[in-house]
Amino acid sequence: MELDSRKKAILYAIIRNYQESGEPVGSRTISKLSELSVSPATIRNEMADLEEMGLIIQPHTSAGRIPTDKGYRLYVDELMKEERHLPSAPSEDMLLRRVDRVEELLMQMAKLLAANTRYATMITGPSYSGTKLKYIQLSPMDAGKLLAVIVLDGNIIKNNVFDIGENLSDEEILKLNLLLNNNLNGLCLEEINLGIISRIKEQSGAHEDIVSKVLDAVADAIGTEEKPHVYTSGARNIFRYPELSGGDTASEIISTLEEKEDLSVVLSGPPGLTDKHDIQVYIGDEVPVESMKDCSVVTATYELENGVQGKIGIIGPKRMDYEKVVATIKDTMNQLDTIFKKQDGEQ
């Protein structure tokens, strides 16, 4: 069956209407609301076709129609008019400028997005894969312990204390420091492979086992951030939407938001090819997490500087206002970009 422009218009009208009301929308409503002036009966005929195509459905006889997942998908892919301009709330900028710490800023961002969209939001801390090692510094601590301070490009700092079982003289530590820095500096984390490791061990002479431990410590310190933290905000917004707040659904969604583990799964979706900010839309069953089957999720990638990036996501009912969400998320990304162009990487 053909999807002519009138059918598209009707589908569009149904979705927009259902987004606001949350209730099945009937032929009479469409007839009045839509600019194409045809009678309800005609609309009904078209609706029957749309239903046959699997784009809409009626929850029961004698009710209006609501969009199916497939209908939403078509809407997002083809029908949506992207360029709606939002009157970016004046409060936003004010709030955003006053914060300094990165993670704080990101949380603020999530909060703001939740308030603006009235959906739940999540955001990951930045992940540093691809960043280069700037330098490593070992210092003595208590008996038999070393402190390793690891500085990455962009002045990200990690530290780790570990046991070496013996006391090293200051001189020996200095030598180790030199050795490590000569061999590792300027490498990105993925480049530290077995070849390099064995070379270092070779050069280290007697301290081979200590080098081993140091490298473990490096891997460990970096690995900590491997699974970046996820912050959420606006979970309570779930309750705004009856189709989510009834039954177990709310409970499960809240739980997922709290546990955070599954959220990383959603946020680590397929890498983007499409957009500058790699905006992805998951509708209903497409969401890669069981408990959010009744939701839609929109994710995007933010980038702070030289490859340091993270993900942000918005969680709402399937009838979420995709246009607004996409517009808002783009806007937010742009703000992040400008903020981080002004402000040097500090953390």
Add this chain to the structure above:
Amino acid sequence: MELDSRKKAILYAIIRNYQESGEPVGSRTISKLSELSVSPATIRNEMADLEEMGLIIQPHTSAGRIPTDKGYRLYVDELMKEERHLPSAPSEDMLLRRVDRVEELLMQMAKLLAANTRYATMITGPSYSGTKLKYIQLSPMDAGKLLAVIVLDGNIIKNNVFDIGENLSDEEILKLNLLLNNNLNGLCLEEINLGIISRIKEQSGAHEDIVSKVLDAVADAIGTEEKPHVYTSGARNIFRYPELSGGDTASEIISTLEEKEDLSVVLSGPPGLTDKHDIQVYIGDEVPVESMKDCSVVTATYELENGVQGKIGIIGPKRMDYEKVVATIKDTMNQLDTIFKKQDGEQ
């Protein structure tokens, strides 16, 4: 009016019963259930007295009675039989032993408590007030920037990068390092007062403004942990209790759990004098946060080592099983104690 032992027994029976059922309990039920063998009519008379004393109330005529806040308070203070022994689930120990990082451990703990009690739980990361400064190390970074690594007693490490606007020679940095360590080492954070600060500045000669910035950085790095993180778990348990899951209550509680700010308020309640673990019970309106008026909260203090301590809390309906909660929380605290006696402070 006198609160004789029979009245106590009846109040006890009402509360225990209501804890399980969540529904008003009538005279007939008590008469059957309680070991004191008297007729429902007698119970009714006593109940009338208890109601007059403000310990129980009936939601409407022709319903059974439910405890008031005052009733719960009396129960917790006087009636509760503390020493119920729980068959500490075998899974607990297993789970607890395999984790190494402290914060991870604490989160596991919260999860476990939530699963065991079927209430929501929260836990703060450890707070380091009272710990001593071990040493400070300044190192050069990019142009005009210094990295300060601050090590506290118990090997807690903080770092901070800050701008000094000029480049210092290695020699100068070495001198600064010495100066700072000579003056600050061994002091606890609260002891670094204006007197000491001005003395350092005096000795620093030309670098007075830099010292200023370093001290700011120190304060800043430590201040980060001033407001320790709060982790929550088992928020979904709120939905188990109809009196909390209806209306806005659930939404507000969830929101409070997510935002975390108000939770610190609850957890930073009055310092304890009573118990080893300083167990506090807040009932209904006693909870110092508006959104949790319909809840009860039980908090306790855990201590890792030499004064490093934090708080843990359990949030449930007012009809929570106080005995079980208190027993479980004590048990958990003891486990924490033994774990941290074995394991050295690392993080």
Add this chain to the structure above:
DNA sequence: GTTAGCACTCTGTATATTTGAGTGCTAACA
């Protein structure tokens, strides 16, 4: 291809009606 008309379906709301648990009170009893 479009529209008016009509019978039909189904939900949601409002209104009685019933049921049952529980009470308070009174009077009898030990």
Add this chain to the structure above:
DNA sequence: TGTTAGCACTCAAATATACAGAGTGCTAAC
């Protein structure tokens, strides 16, 4: 004087009934 049986009364929750309204599909006419 404390305890108990009996009874009328109350109220919430469940059940049944009726009704209004929104929406549809189909047919026939335009």
